[in-house]
Amino acid sequence: MTETTVPAPARRGLLKAAAIGAAGTAVLATPNVSRAQTTTLRFQSTWPQRDIFHEFAQDYVERVNRMAGGRLRLELLAAGAVVGAFQLLDAVHAGTLDGGHGVSAYWFGKNKSFSLFGTTPPWFNDANHMIGWFYYGGGEALYRELMHDVLRMNAVGFMTGPMPTQPLGWFKNPIERADQIRGLRYRTVGLATDLFNEMGAAVVALPGGEIVPALERGVIDGAEFNNPSSDRVLGFADVARNYMIQSFHQRVECFEILFNRQRYEGLPAELQAILRHGAEAASADMSWKQQDRYSRDLVALAQGGVNVRPTPRPVLDAQLQAWDRVIQRLEADNSAPANGPLFKKICDSQREWCRRVGGFYLRYEASAVISYNHFFARG
Template sequence: MKKLASALAVSASLAVASPAMAIDNLNWDMQSTYPGSLTQLGTLGKVLSERLNAVSGGAINLTFHEPGAIVPALETFDAVASGAVQAGWSTPGYWTGKDSSLALFAAVPFGPRASEYIAWMKFGGGQELFDEIYAQYGIKSLACGVIAPEASGWFRNEITSADDLKGLKMRFFGLGAKVMQKLGVSTQLLAGGDIFPALELGTIDATEFSMPAIDLKLGFYQVAKYYYFPGWHQQSTIFDLMLNKDEWDALDEQTKAVFETVCDAQITYGIAEGEAIQPAALAELQEKGVNIKSWDPAILDTLRSAWDEVVEEEKAANPNFARAWESLSNFREQYKIWSELGYLQ
């Protein structure tokens, strides 16, 4: 009887301990497309690494690597897909050269606010489509952060009409770049750390990048003094943790749940922090002589018309884009009644 009691006690203790022991011990590399010191864009990646380690009791070590530490920032997609690194910290909008539909899971011109966007991703079919498209490239991606509206451009001179944009060379992100091209702007995608030197040297005439608190840190105000709002091209922006799909598929369910839960927490953290830090940044920019401007409604109408053209072209060219656009549009149409009734317009 004593032996039986002892055996039962050991079995019970193992049963209690087993859930914690089930988490895979991981030592993975995460290549970031953003410097770790860059407000939100980079710091959220570092917070993610720290929280995964803490929540897993030290079992998950996801090492944050600065841009270029393993591969250049804009080669992160290929590095994760090939398994050269297990993970990447980025935004899907950087990979439109791979598949234009990925931009719809990052930032949508004239698109939804953060709450509506995440609602589509989590409960409107967005994540399922996201999984299907990324799986074609050997990647599993988790939405792991969202930030509020961005500014839509730094310019050396005031923009009084759409004609003032013609001929400019401008750094621009995602689908918004295709819209600006319709207006005669020559666009290129530059990683964050490459923008200021290009602006200072005159390689580009203008740029957009992110929110006031982030743009302030990068010093664009030293070269361009006209700063335009609203961010018609990025009313909200989703960031993601890219994972090599084979590595992800090999994880046990508990380990996957840790990743998913921490990423959900990051979404709350990111939007709250982003909203809190903008007023002080705007005040500091004004003190530095920045002219904070709002787009003329006529210019916004021109941009919206150009966006409508881009949508039709992308739908015709890419079946993945057409499917994702239909899903998002249907969700937004259904959501509209709640948006109009529930929120002040």
């Protein structure tokens, strides 16, 4: 058998081979970072710039921009910069805006089912349970059916940011009886419009920045917006001194993040994931931030002379009875397939989730009222 001898390489050859090997290793170790030009998306909120809701929109934008690593940038604009708050969905559909931050109840005029993804009947325990239904209880598929199949809107959306129960609102005189709502000129949005109409109010839908001026001029007699921080900075306490907290008209609500569908689907999969998962991250952060800010601002309002009062039980009971009538009427609306049948389909899905999930938490958790009173309500 003949032995094959491999000649030893020259020193220059060894150095060259080593250089190639090192370069090869460097190539393998270097992340595959795209050097593509930054894609910028114009992203408008439906909130005044000074409102904490616009701050929540900014928190989402900052998370996306940091995670995108220079490949994608959201440019945040305040309400009215391109279109009014109630025109956001149409602007995103048309491509006038690439995306935006709002609430689905604002599109209530297109189809009342939209409000079921924002201001639902009060069968959810809290807004986080509603977002759970959206992502794990079939809600997202129903949302796409409404957005794409029924209304043919060129938009995609994510639910984010669970909101606490909204107050009954601000009034010149306290609301002590349900009959005081009859004839009241009152601002709200979404399905709460139907609820208060059922209770005899004359409802006016206004975006956030227009509510306090309307109260000041006497155009409306009472109004709700959302929370102590927004209400404080928007100046509600300057025009009304009675703040009625606790209500069933908007027991839960969450934000909606919208993008133009073609613009979104034209992005690489990893950037689509950042937009979607950024909404999840911002949702968690918002739920923590509002704990600090809302509680502080409610104390500040009370210390500033605002009469903060819980809504009386008879008013809450009257709201629930009115909800029964509103739901029954809307579920029975057969004027078009996209009305009553779809509305009932969504309500059935929510009720199934709430019976199981809401029932679980009511049975499983000890009462927070008992422990709070034990530690903090003792004389």
